[in-house]
Amino acid sequence: MNHDHGWNFQGEVSLDKGFPFHSKLKDWIGEYTNLPEGLSISIFESRCEEANCPVEETRLSWNTDKGEDSLRIGRSKEKISKQDFYLAWKKKTSN
Numbered sequence: 001m002n003h004d005h006g007w008n009f010q011g012e013v014s015l016d017k018g019f020p021f022h023s024k025l026k027d028w029i030g031e032y033t034n035l036p037e038g039l040s041i042s043i044f045e046s047r048c049e050e051a052n053c054p055v056e057e058t059r060l061s062w063n064t065d066k067g068e069d070s071l072r073i074g075r076s077k078e079k080i081s082k083q084d085f086y087l088a089w090k091k092k093t094s095n
């Protein structure tokens with residue numbers, strides 16, 4: 001049960017072009033964050049096929065003038081809901 005999942009690179013998008021796998025994610029980023037429109041975002045996913053291991057996680061990662069920043073959402077990338085995004089962003093920015 002204790003095994004390493006790692007992150008699989010899924011691609012990189014420019015925020016103004018949006019995400020090919022998700023039609024709304026770009027809008028929610030615009031609504032809830034102040035990330036700049038032309039930002040490049042790398043997408044990583046961690047997904048486990050083993051029974052009894054419900055791991056499905058997406059990591060969005062980008063560079064800022066202070067270094068790398070990222071957001072982790074506990075859902076596979078196509079299935080992220082508005083609430084998933086909102087809660088993940090709120091958790092990230094509230095500490």
Ligand SMILES: [Zn+2]
Pocket residue numbers: 003005048049050053055
């Ligand atoms: Zn697993």
